[in-house]
Amino acid sequence: MRIITGSLKGRRLELPRNLKARPTTDFAKTGLFNVLQNLVEFNGLKVLDLFAGTGSISFEFVSRGASSVTSVDIEPAHCKAIQQNADRLELKQMRVLRRDVFAFLESPGGQYDLIFADPPYDMSGAEQLPDMVLQNGLLSEGGWFVMEHSSRVSYEEHPHWNQTRKYGSVAFSFFTLEEEA
Known part of the structure; x- marks a missing residue:
C-alpha cells in the first residue's frame, strides 16, 4: 500500500499480511481527496x-x-502497524490511540477540523456515528465529518448531510454543521 500524493507521495506503508482491516482502495482514496481539496x-x-x-x-x-x-x-x-509506519516515516504529528471508537467519542478531549470514519460495513451502531460526532461538539467551526460506507446505504435524509460520492461499492458521505456548506 502506498501514499498517493503530497510530501510522502510514493512511500509504502509496511503492513503485516494477516491484518484484518479492509483498506480503502487507491481509486476511492483519490476520489475522496479530490472532493476534500475543494472543501478544506x-x-x-x-x-x-x-x-x-x-x-x-x-x-x-x-x-x-x-x-x-x-x-x-x-x-x-492495526495500532501497532500505524505506529510503526509513523515512526519509520518520522511523523511526529501522528498520534495512535488503541480505544473503542464509541467510548472515545464520549470523551474525545478536543475538537477537530475534519473527522473521518471507516467503520466495518456490517458493524451494529455504525449508522449512529453521524449523530454521535455532530452532536458532541467534536467538530471545530466549519469542520467536516466524512464517513465511508457501503454504496447501498444512504444518509441523504440526515439533517447535516451535504453530499455523497460513490466509487464502486464504496461511498463517502459528507456532513457539516454549517448551514451554507
Whole structure:
C-alpha cells in the first residue's frame, strides 16, 4: 500500500499480511481527496481518523499537510502497524490511540477540523456515528465529518448531510454543521 500524493507521495506503508482491516482502495482514496481539496485547506488541519485500520487515510492527511492526525482503532495489530509506519516515516504529528471508537467519542478531549470514519460495513451502531460526532461538539467551526460506507446505504435524509460520492461499492458521505456548506 502506498501514499498517493503530497510530501510522502510514493512511500509504502509496511503492513503485516494477516491484518484484518479492509483498506480503502487507491481509486476511492483519490476520489475522496479530490472532493476534500475543494472543501478544506489541508495545511494545518487537525484530523481525527476513526476505525483507522491500516492508517492509510491518516497518512494521506499528513502527506497533504495536516498538522495533527489522531488515529483511533481498537485492534492492537492495526495500532501497532500505524505506529510503526509513523515512526519509520518520522511523523511526529501522528498520534495512535488503541480505544473503542464509541467510548472515545464520549470523551474525545478536543475538537477537530475534519473527522473521518471507516467503520466495518456490517458493524451494529455504525449508522449512529453521524449523530454521535455532530452532536458532541467534536467538530471545530466549519469542520467536516466524512464517513465511508457501503454504496447501498444512504444518509441523504440526515439533517447535516451535504453530499455523497460513490466509487464502486464504496461511498463517502459528507456532513457539516454549517448551514451554507
